[in-house]
Amino acid sequence: MQQILKVGVFVDAENVRYNGGYQLRYDILRMFAGRYGGSLVRLNTYIAFDQERAKEDPEYKRRALTYQQMVREYGWKVIVKNVRRYTDDEGNVTTKANADLDMAVDAMLQAEKLDLLLMVTGDGDFLQVVTALQDRGCRVELLGFRNVSQELRRLVDDYYSGFLIPDLLPISYEPRNEWGAPGSCVRGVCSKWFPEKGYGFLRFIKRIDPNLWIIDPRLEDSPYESVFCHANELADEVTDEVMMNRDSILEFYIEESDKDDGLVANNVRLVPSFGSNGL
Template identity: 70%
Template sequence: MPSTQRVGVYVDAENVRYNGGYQMRYDVLRRFAGREKGLLQRLNTYIAHDAERAREDIEYAKKSRMYQQMVRDFGWKITVKYVRRYTDEAGNVSTKANADLDMAVDAMLQAEKLDQVILVTGDGDFLQVVSALQNRGCRVELIGFKNVSRQLQQEVDAFWSGFLIPDLLPVSYEPRNEWGNAGSCVRGVCTKWFPDKGYGFLRFINAISPDLWITDPREPGSPYVSVFCHANEVAAEVTEEMLMNRETILEFYLNESEQKDNGLVASNVRLAFGVNR
């Protein structure tokens, strides 16, 4: 039965694009936002467009049109922010297409008819917006990739690393990747590591689910899967300190375990994103 919860999603597309979220899939984001069967009341994204470049670069104009049409096909409302150019006293030209104000105003005005707001950004300028939305009774969740404001993460009701949401960010060199199946490439975190024994356990989200709060893979209904990992499979760039830091995002392949029925082991474990990177 559908939930009566009304959900609004607001995407700071430029912030996402420049901070690790290039090629983010809007269809998967929509699926994640609706994981609890709520009503997707607002799906807003704020995309920059360089009109001057589009007049001179036919390929850019074509790709921009196609991309915006694809996003609209998934049911999103697009607010286009046109790039502006500024020249300083030294003659240096800088560009800007900031959507912060539009996004903040829309979220505040529309919050009256929302129960949950999902912000997709890493910009700490939204800190006061989060507090205001919460004071109006909204639950506020945050999705970000790299350079996400620490304060913003702590202020929201839940923070999700976009790297860990299945298929939200495609694995570029695995175009037919079947996330979660043996042979596929996934991203996850290390939950336990035993330096003296030379092994540990990694965890990844197997599927988008309303039960993401059940983080223990041993619990019935948990969408998380635990994977055995031997130290020999870990890239040299990944230190023990990184492994024991839950903020370190690892990318690895899944293989069937020879020791445990229906078990999985990790191979070719490398750093996707880490605080020490």
């Protein structure tokens, strides 16, 4: 009898929001976490709420509570962290809603009944937590967006950029975008680039699939699609160095080639490595 994989997901929502994951779709994240066909035992997200602002700004309160309810409807446990304000000696006010400790403790306590933990964050403060979870026999995967700790990436069993997961983040200027269809906008990486020839090949994930480790699009079970790219389609900031860096996340449109059965890339832009969005 085959054992069912028990999965837990822990989302550091504030870290994600301030590092490129604003408007993350929790329904798609749930699908991604369950791609192995396992049982989603824990779905925890740690969301900040500013009580003082809510008293003065009814619209903020309405939007925040509506958002929390929507996340709950997708089957997530929402752990609300109230924002706290601190004033230093010079009178400067800072706000914090740090969920690191809560998330770390929950992950450690709940790992006893889990086989796989997906941590959605980029915070290097979780290094010791990851090591402890792995020592307990759990597989730990990481999903992040911008400003992800390099040490954390190297420590986990696998790392995924949230920008590359189909539909996990909306394409704001393409509200009806059909990811992977001709004419759609997708995000991917450069798999091969020939500077002297002025062309190469991009690669994007065409579907959420348990075989994300099969990165060669030529293999039958690979969930990846290869796209031809000519240098004329690159934006000014997309240099040869950018194309030859596998960590560069590219956003581009795909069209059917008029020369063969393949796809070609148009309007290739670089997804910035830094930046944030607010609620």
